[in-house]
Amino acid sequence: MSDVSVEKGAYRILGIRDNAFSSKAIHVAYGVDERFIRALCTSIASVVKNTDASVVAHVFSDSFDNMLASLQQLSDQLGISVVLHPVDAEQFSGWATEGWSSAIYQRLVMAPVLAPFAPRFLYLDADVLCVGDISPLFGLDLHGNIAAAVQDPDKSGHAFDHSSYSCDRYFNSGVLLVDARAWNENDITSSLYQLLSEKSHEFRSYDQDALNVVLDGRIEILPPAYNYPADTNSHVIVKEYKQENPVAQPVLIHFMGGKKPWVEGVDGEGSNVDQYLHYEQFTPFKDVPRQQPKTHREAKVCASYMIKHKQYVMGIYWFFKYLMMKYSKNK
Ligand SMILES: [Mn+2]
Known part of the structure; x- marks a missing residue:
C-alpha cells in the first residue's frame, strides 16, 4: 500500500458507487483510532446488511495507515462508498482523555465536514452494532432540534454542573443523529471547543458531558431501541434500565463498558456477542480469531x-x- 497517503483536511473516497451520493443515500459517521478497525468494519457491515438504502460510511481518524487496506476491502465486499476524513488530533491535545482515546472528540467536528455531503447524518460509536433498519431515522421529524439521541442508562447525569442543564434528559453520545445544517447554524462545534478548552478536566464523561451541556433543550429524545445496552454489560444501573425499558427488538445495540465482543473470553447473558460475530463474517476479519x-x-x-x-x-x-x-x- 505504498501509494497511500492522506493529506490533513482532505478527504478520500474508497469505492465510488453510482447511487452513493444520491439524495436518498443514508450517511453514517464514525470517529476512531486504528485500534478499533475491527469493530468499525463490523459496525459498518451491520448497518449495510439491515437496510435497503444506499449507505455511505464516513470515517474520521488521525491516521489511516493501518486501516486503509481493511477499509478498501470492506468497501469492495459490501459494495459501498467509504469516505476517509483525516482529523488532526493535535487540536484535542489539551483535553482530558484519561482511559480513552482522543478519538472520542472526533464526533464534535463532524458536522462542518459532513454538511456538504448530507443534511443529516448518524454518528455511531464503533462498539455499536446494528440489528435493524436505521433508514427511518433519516425521515424522522426532529421538531426543530439540532440532534437526536437516547437517554443514558445512568440518570444521575455526569456533567460537572448539574444546574446548567436538565439531567433528566442526559443522553448517551454513542448514537447521535445530527441535523448538520442546524448544528452549523448554531455554531455547536465552536461552543463545544470553548467549553472543553475551559472545563474538560472537570467532566467525568468528557465529550458526552460537553454535548449534553451544549445541546441542552435542543435534543430530540429517541426510543431506547436506538441505543440499547448489550448483554455483556452487567452493571446494576444498566440492568435496572433494561428492566424499566424492555425492548424486544432493538435496532442499535451498544457494547457499553469494558467487555467488548471482539475480545476472547467475552460472553453475554444472551445473544449479543453471537450477533456481533455474525456481522464480523461480512468483513475482512471473517474467521480471524478474536483478539x-x-x-x-x-x-x-x-x-x-x-x-x-x-x-x-x-x-x-x-x-x-x-x-x-x-x-x-x-x-
Ligand atoms: Mn461506546
Missing part, C-alpha cells in the same frame, strides 16, 4: 470464560496471565 486479552481485566474475564466452558488448561493459563499483567504493571 487476545490485553489488559488484566480482560485476562480475568477470559480466565472465567474458559473455566465456565470447561477449558481448564486455558483457564489456568489466563488466570496466571491475569496475575502477571496485574502485578507487573503496578510495581
Whole structure:
C-alpha cells in the first residue's frame, strides 16, 4: 500500500458507487483510532446488511495507515462508498482523555465536514452494532432540534454542573443523529471547543458531558431501541434500565463498558456477542480469531470464560496471565 497517503483536511473516497451520493443515500459517521478497525468494519457491515438504502460510511481518524487496506476491502465486499476524513488530533491535545482515546472528540467536528455531503447524518460509536433498519431515522421529524439521541442508562447525569442543564434528559453520545445544517447554524462545534478548552478536566464523561451541556433543550429524545445496552454489560444501573425499558427488538445495540465482543473470553447473558460475530463474517476479519486479552481485566474475564466452558488448561493459563499483567504493571 505504498501509494497511500492522506493529506490533513482532505478527504478520500474508497469505492465510488453510482447511487452513493444520491439524495436518498443514508450517511453514517464514525470517529476512531486504528485500534478499533475491527469493530468499525463490523459496525459498518451491520448497518449495510439491515437496510435497503444506499449507505455511505464516513470515517474520521488521525491516521489511516493501518486501516486503509481493511477499509478498501470492506468497501469492495459490501459494495459501498467509504469516505476517509483525516482529523488532526493535535487540536484535542489539551483535553482530558484519561482511559480513552482522543478519538472520542472526533464526533464534535463532524458536522462542518459532513454538511456538504448530507443534511443529516448518524454518528455511531464503533462498539455499536446494528440489528435493524436505521433508514427511518433519516425521515424522522426532529421538531426543530439540532440532534437526536437516547437517554443514558445512568440518570444521575455526569456533567460537572448539574444546574446548567436538565439531567433528566442526559443522553448517551454513542448514537447521535445530527441535523448538520442546524448544528452549523448554531455554531455547536465552536461552543463545544470553548467549553472543553475551559472545563474538560472537570467532566467525568468528557465529550458526552460537553454535548449534553451544549445541546441542552435542543435534543430530540429517541426510543431506547436506538441505543440499547448489550448483554455483556452487567452493571446494576444498566440492568435496572433494561428492566424499566424492555425492548424486544432493538435496532442499535451498544457494547457499553469494558467487555467488548471482539475480545476472547467475552460472553453475554444472551445473544449479543453471537450477533456481533455474525456481522464480523461480512468483513475482512471473517474467521480471524478474536483478539487476545490485553489488559488484566480482560485476562480475568477470559480466565472465567474458559473455566465456565470447561477449558481448564486455558483457564489456568489466563488466570496466571491475569496475575502477571496485574502485578507487573503496578510495581
Ligand atoms: Mn461506546
